[in-house]
Amino acid sequence: MxxxxxxxxxxxxxxxxxxxxxxxxxxxxxxxxWLDWLTKPVLIVAxxxxxxVVFAWRAFGxxxxxxxxxxxxxxxxxLFVRDQVARPMIGKDGDRWMxxxxxxxxxxxxxxxxxxxxxxxxxxxxxxxxxxxLAAFVYVLMIFLSIKNQGFVGYxxxxxxxxxxxxxxxxxxxxxxxxxxxxxxxxxxxxxLFANMFAGHLLLAFFSTVAWxxxxxxxxxxxxxxxxxxxxxxxxxxxxxxxxxxLQAFIFVLLAASYIGGALHPEH
Amino acid sequence: MSAVLAATDHIGGNLGSIAYGLAAIxxxxxxxxxxxxxxxxxxxxxxxxxxxxxxxxxGFALTEALAxxxxxxxxxxx
Numbered sequence: 001m002x003x004x005x006x007x008x009x010x011x012x013x014x015x016x017x018x019x020x021x022x023x024x025x026x027x028x029x030x031x032x033x034w035l036d037w038l039t040k041p042v043l044i045v046a047x048x049x050x051x052x053v054v055f056a057w058r059a060f061g062x063x064x065x066x067x068x069x070x071x072x073x074x075x076x077x078x079l080f081v082r083d084q085v086a087r088p089m090i091g092k093d094g095d096r097w098m099x100x101x102x103x104x105x106x107x108x109x110x111x112x113x114x115x116x117x118x119x120x121x122x123x124x125x126x127x128x129x130x131x132x133x134l135a136a137f138v139y140v141l142m143i144f145l146s147i148k149n150q151g152f153v154g155y156x157x158x159x160x161x162x163x164x165x166x167x168x169x170x171x172x173x174x175x176x177x178x179x180x181x182x183x184x185x186x187x188x189x190x191x192x193l194f195a196n197m198f199a200g201h202l203l204l205a206f207f208s209t210v211a212w213x214x215x216x217x218x219x220x221x222x223x224x225x226x227x228x229x230x231x232x233x234x235x236x237x238x239x240x241x242x243x244x245x246x247l248q249a250f251i252f253v254l255l256a257a258s259y260i261g262g263a264l265h266p267e268h
Numbered sequence: 269m270s271a272v273l274a275a276t277d278h279i280g281g282n283l284g285s286i287a288y289g290l291a292a293i294x295x296x297x298x299x300x301x302x303x304x305x306x307x308x309x310x311x312x313x314x315x316x317x318x319x320x321x322x323x324x325x326x327g328f329a330l331t332e333a334l335a336x337x338x339x340x341x342x343x344x345x346x
Contacts, residue, residue, distance in 0.1 A: 019343065088322050188333040195336035251329045258326065 014213050017205040022126060022198075041124045048110035048124070052103065081105050081253070089257035091265060097257070104134065105253040108193070112245035115201055116238050123197040123245065128190065131252075135190035138256045142185075145263035158266040189255055196248045200241045207234040284342025291338025298331040 024040040059074025067075055081102050086094035111130070115123030125131045146155045159181050160174040207230045214220075214227030306324035310317050 084318075084322070088319070188330075188337075191340060192329060192333050192336055195340050199336075199339060247325075251325060254322070254326065255329060 014210070014218075017202065017209050021201070021205050024122075040122055041127050041130070044114045044120055044122060044124050045111060045130065047120075048107060048114065051110050052106050055106070056103075077106070078102060085250075085254050085257045089254065090261040093264070094257070094261075097260060101253055101257055104256060105249055108134065108252050109246060109249035112197060112249050113242070115197065115204070115245060116241055123201055125193045125248075126197040126201045128194045131190040131193040134193075134252070135186050138189065138259060139186040142259040142263050145260060146266075149264055150266055155266075185259070189252070189259075193248055193252050196244055200237075200244055204234065204237055204241060207231075207237055282342070287342055288338050291341075292335050295331050295335035295338075298334075299328055302327045302331060 026036045027038045027040060027043060028035055055070070056074070058070040059077075060071070063071060078098070082095065082098055085105070086098055086101050088094075090097055108125070111124040113123075114120040115126070146159075150158055156178075160177050161170055162173075162177075165173065210230030211227050211234055214223040214230060219227075302324060306320055309320045313320075
């Protein structure tokens with residue numbers, strides 16, 4: 001007999017939220033069939049993209065020498081991405097990549113933060129299709145830039161046989177480097193974002209379900225304590241999730257920049 | 269091995285959660301080392317904080333990937 005069973009009244013048992021909370025059908029179930037593609041994640045992606053366009057437009061559309069209003073926020077954001085991501089990872093020509101890095105960072109950030117925005121409450125990258133598209137884009141870009149800058153043979157030579165190591169070590173190093181650069185890199189790049197958002201959303205859903213179940217649906221003297229803990233943990237975890245969502249957006253773009261930087265300057 | 273297989277007959281619940289616990293050991297140690305050494309490096313050379321933080325987060329992201337793969341696998345292999 002499990003603890004939730006003991007604490008709740010007889011009848012239905014507490015059921016933790018599972019994978020079904022990620023399954024979203026069409027937004028308008030009775031609507032026309034040509035609208036079936038419009039699901040909640042698709043809507044949130046569209047909103048995130050729209051928000052990014054509006055934000056960038058307001059901030060940089062009519063830039064003044066003395067910034068006012070949204071342009072202040074935009075410039076701080078731009079400087080953050082440039083000084084923390086672009087220049088350290090890509091180097092002197094990092095500024096040329098700011099368009100891509102700035103857009104990616106805020107697009108991912110807005111999609112992530114949808115997980116704690118009331119009503120939306122779904123971090124879109126918790127569906128693996130979305131991070132895969134972003135990671136695949138970076139992956140193709142990385143391979144294209146590498147071959148363009150180093151040549152096809154030079155790319156694999158730089159990657160698998162970095163100079164200055166004792167000869168027998170290459171037997172171990174070459175396959176590992178190949179595996180980690182070509183096969184595992186896009187996988188971990190997308191799964192890292194996906195799994196963080198997936199786990200975070202599951203965690204929030206679990207604690208809020210606990211609070212709802214034990215405080216509202218099956219209120220008992222013994223169970224109320226569990227419900228209060230669940231309620232408090234929901235608040236604490238929401239704060240923690242905002243931190244994780246921002247950090248993961250930052251790490252996603254940091255890794256993208258480091259892949260691009262590695263493609264442009266193989267010597268580092 | 270047979271003892272483990274025999275034991276699984278008596279254990280209820282999801283074995284995936286046990287697998288995730290095992291998968292979290294290594295990355296847990298790794299993340300601890302990364303942040304411990306990172307803080308130490310920052311304390312020794314405060315003027316290098318930006319560079320250290322960058323590399324610390326990069327190493328953290330790479331280490332964490334292992335734990336996250338462990339987290340996802342039980343959902344994939346039902």
